[in-house]
Amino acid sequence: MTTPPIATTAPAPGEPGTTGAASAPGRIEGRSLGRIAWTRFKRDKAAMTGGVVVILLVLLAVLAKPIEAVFGLDPNVPHSDLLDPNLGGLPLGSFGGMSLDHPLGIDPLQGRDLLARLIEGSWVSLLVAFGATVLSNTLGTVLGVVAGYYGGWVDTVISRVMDTFLAFPLLLFAISISATLQGGAFGLHGLPLHIAVLIFVIGFFNWPYMGRIVRGQTLSLREREFVFAARSLGARGPLILFKELLPNLVGPILVYSTLLIPTNILFEAALSFLGVGIQAPQASWGGMMNDAITYYQVDTSYLVIPGLAIFLTVLAFNLLGDGLRDALDPRSN
Amino acid sequence: MTDTQPAAVPSPTPSPERDPQRAPLLKVTDLVRHFPIKGGGVLRRKVGAVRAVDGISFAVHPGETLGVVGESGCGKSTMGRLVTRLDEPTGGTVEFEGRDITHLGAAAMRPLRRDIQIVFQDPYSSLNPRHTVGTIVGAPFKLQKVATEHGVKRAVQDLLELCGLNPEHYNRYPHEFSGGQRQRIGIARALALKPKMIVADEPVSALDVSIQAQVVNLLDDLQRELGLTYLIIAHDLSVVRHVSDRVAVMYLGKIVEVADRDTLYSRPAHPYTTALLSAVPVPDPRRKERRVGAAPGEGGGRILLTGDVPSPINPPSGCRFRTRCWKAQEICAEQEPLLELLSPGQQVACHFPENQQSPENQVTTP
Numbered sequence: 001m002t003t004p005p006i007a008t009t010a011p012a013p014g015e016p017g018t019t020g021a022a023s024a025p026g027r028i029e030g031r032s033l034g035r036i037a038w039t040r041f042k043r044d045k046a047a048m049t050g051g052v053v054v055i056l057l058v059l060l061a062v063l064a065k066p067i068e069a070v071f072g073l074d075p076n077v078p079h080s081d082l083l084d085p086n087l088g089g090l091p092l093g094s095f096g097g098m099s100l101d102h103p104l105g106i107d108p109l110q111g112r113d114l115l116a117r118l119i120e121g122s123w124v125s126l127l128v129a130f131g132a133t134v135l136s137n138t139l140g141t142v143l144g145v146v147a148g149y150y151g152g153w154v155d156t157v158i159s160r161v162m163d164t165f166l167a168f169p170l171l172l173f174a175i176s177i178s179a180t181l182q183g184g185a186f187g188l189h190g191l192p193l194h195i196a197v198l199i200f201v202i203g204f205f206n207w208p209y210m211g212r213i214v215r216g217q218t219l220s221l222r223e224r225e226f227v228f229a230a231r232s233l234g235a236r237g238p239l240i241l242f243k244e245l246l247p248n249l250v251g252p253i254l255v256y257s258t259l260l261i262p263t264n265i266l267f268e269a270a271l272s273f274l275g276v277g278i279q280a281p282q283a284s285w286g287g288m289m290n291d292a293i294t295y296y297q298v299d300t301s302y303l304v305i306p307g308l309a310i311f312l313t314v315l316a317f318n319l320l321g322d323g324l325r326d327a328l329d330p331r332s333n
Numbered sequence: 334m335t336d337t338q339p340a341a342v343p344s345p346t347p348s349p350e351r352d353p354q355r356a357p358l359l360k361v362t363d364l365v366r367h368f369p370i371k372g373g374g375v376l377r378r379k380v381g382a383v384r385a386v387d388g389i390s391f392a393v394h395p396g397e398t399l400g401v402v403g404e405s406g407c408g409k410s411t412m413g414r415l416v417t418r419l420d421e422p423t424g425g426t427v428e429f430e431g432r433d434i435t436h437l438g439a440a441a442m443r444p445l446r447r448d449i450q451i452v453f454q455d456p457y458s459s460l461n462p463r464h465t466v467g468t469i470v471g472a473p474f475k476l477q478k479v480a481t482e483h484g485v486k487r488a489v490q491d492l493l494e495l496c497g498l499n500p501e502h503y504n505r506y507p508h509e510f511s512g513g514q515r516q517r518i519g520i521a522r523a524l525a526l527k528p529k530m531i532v533a534d535e536p537v538s539a540l541d542v543s544i545q546a547q548v549v550n551l552l553d554d555l556q557r558e559l560g561l562t563y564l565i566i567a568h569d570l571s572v573v574r575h576v577s578d579r580v581a582v583m584y585l586g587k588i589v590e591v592a593d594r595d596t597l598y599s600r601p602a603h604p605y606t607t608a609l610l611s612a613v614p615v616p617d618p619r620r621k622e623r624r625v626g627a628a629p630g631e632g633g634g635r636i637l638l639t640g641d642v643p644s645p646i647n648p649p650s651g652c653r654f655r656t657r658c659w660k661a662q663e664i665c666a667e668q669e670p671l672l673e674l675l676s677p678g679q680q681v682a683c684h685f686p687e688n689q690q691s692p693e694n695q696v697t698t699p
Contacts, residue, residue, distance in 0.1 A: 224458045224459075225453040225454070225455055225458045225459035226458065226459055226460055226461040228414075228419055228451070228453065228459075229451065229453060229459055229460075229519075229522065230461075230472070230476075231419055232417055232419060232446060232449075232450065232451045233446055233450075233472060233473050233476045233477065233526075234439075234442070234443035234444075234446040234476055234477060235472075235476050236439070239476075244461055247461070247463035247464070248461070248462065248463050250463075
């Protein structure tokens with residue numbers, strides 16, 4: 001925290017935790033929406049916790065490769081010496097072979113370090129989930145707000161397209177598209193291609209959910225008088241959509257996004273489970289759960305470890321989303 | 334506030350000099366707006382129409398205030414939206430400063446938006462809850478790309494001060510204000526571009542009575558200071574009496590009477606106007622006895638209209654008020670009465686106008 005160069009602020013800037021009593025008397029200082037939201041957000045313990053966990057997860061995902069390098073972890077090196085051939089390839093020792101060298105144990109048959117795989121899987125899973133959520137929410141928001149505001153045939157066309165998308169057999173489509181694109185497409189091969197396909201499939205077929213929410217909200221918002229006020233001042237359609245309506249949709253969009261990210265992590269897991277998502281040997285949380293299915297009666301820890309990771313992510317995002325919605329609503333206190 | 338009915342006290346508003354010879358600022362001729370009713374079938378054919386506004390004509394002269402009254406659903410607000418071109422008329426013409434603006438596109442309309450502004454009914458929905466007061470009141474400058482001498486912020490603060498608000502509240506959000514303050518914000522926004530005319534759609538009906546007086550007086554003061562022309566839509570006759578120079582009475586999509594304020598309130602010519610005036614609550618029981626404009630046969634008491642307003646989908650033939658009129662004759666069902674000049678400054682659409690000296694118009698109540 002740097003001290004402001006100008007001495008106009010109160011002598012002791014202190015920590016921002018002290019609530020605004022420090023402001024100079026007499027002068028009413030206008031606060032920006034961002035600062036108000038931040039003040040509110042700080043008060044919400046659950047949301048702060050969620051936010052911290054989300055930041056840590058994102059850091060983990062972004063820094064996955066350096067972390068692996070620093071700690072000497074490799075997600076794909078087999079430790080076959082730690083496996084017991086008499087037990088059909090299960091690791092030696094209890095709890096999946098947990099030890100100081102391998103804090104979360106190693107996986108059966110191949111003996112790969114599970115902590116390394118969990119870290120490696122985090123960036124794949126989060127990238128797919130984020131990418132798909134951004135794609136579907138952008139599509140859903142833009143098309144939903146356009147359908148809701150313009151109405152008429154525009155609304156009819158967009159709504160019918162949404163229905164078509166919702167009726168689409170998503171899994172079949174995902175399977176066939178990844179089968180078709182096995183060899184490589186758009187100059188992409190291997191892992192980048194798989195990630196791109198996953199983001200496209202999940203994102204492109206999930207936008208109608210967002211679209212419907214935004215359309216419904218827009219329908220009620222567009223009859224509000226401030227929209228007429230903007231029109232009576234000569235505002236153009238796009239400006240009304242993005243300056244007048246969209247700020248009022250931030251709440252639902254944020255909350256739905258934070259719900260969608262975990263859903264998309266699970267969807268990535270499901271697709272990887274079916275063998276059309278991330279391909280072995282690349283680690284992903286879904287893939288790890290998939291591998292664990294065979295062993296859950298023998299040793300549940302294989303299932304619990306990636307499951308816990310997904311659970312924590314889902315919970316953190318939900319708490320964050322809830323807190324953000326409350327903080328960003330200027331009417332709430 | 335000692336008076337619970339502030340607007341009931343007729344104010345000695347100095348009547349702005351109105352010259353009927355001057356060209357009207359706003360001229361509306363045979364304005365029609367029918368909302369189509371679509372059938373439920375696949376083709377959604379038009380099966381009928383709600384005749385919300387069905388051929389109305391009036392003019393507003395520079396500097397005057399025309400009040401429009403009528404009960405709910407008579408088409409007042411639709412008329413307001415047509416005049417400000419927020420809605421597309423089905424027929425008729427709207428002229429502003431002699432220019433036909435009836436079917437101007439959004440782009441052609443944009444420069445004109447500076448001259449016609451609107452104050453909305455509900456101060457809780459007319460301000461975007463996500464924008465600060467500064468953004469809301471400053472929006473006209475940005476949208477119309479109007480340069481301000483000392484920056485937008487200064488201009489907004491001047492406007493807030495003009496409307497009786499604290500300029501320091503520039504950065505606050507609408508929810509931090511009371512209803513009356515919000516309506517002032519709406520008025521400040523409407524004034525930003527120095528319009529020639531303000532259409533106020535029920536500007537005070539969502540407010541407390543004590544606040545109503547403040548806002549009405551603000552409108553009055555602003556008119557005097559800035560030479561504004563008002564078209565004020567309201568259902569409250571006392572508010573309209575307080576602010577208007579002339580009053581138009583609407584019934585079921587038609588104007589039934591237009592008159593100077595004093596004429597209308599002292600000698601209403603249309604039976605519907607008489608009935609409306611008799612329904613205004615009088616807070617003083619003694620004054621109630623001396624109510625002006627004694628209704629026929631009822632000794633100045635309240636005229637109770639029977640039945641409901643007919644459906645605007647299928648309005649009655651001839652005179653639209655005949656189904657509830659105590660003076661209705663056969664001719665009323667056959668011929669639609671036209672809005673005709675009855676006396677100087679008073680137009681009425683009735684076959685048997687009230688309060689007339691000429692004997693041929695005096696018809697006894699059946």
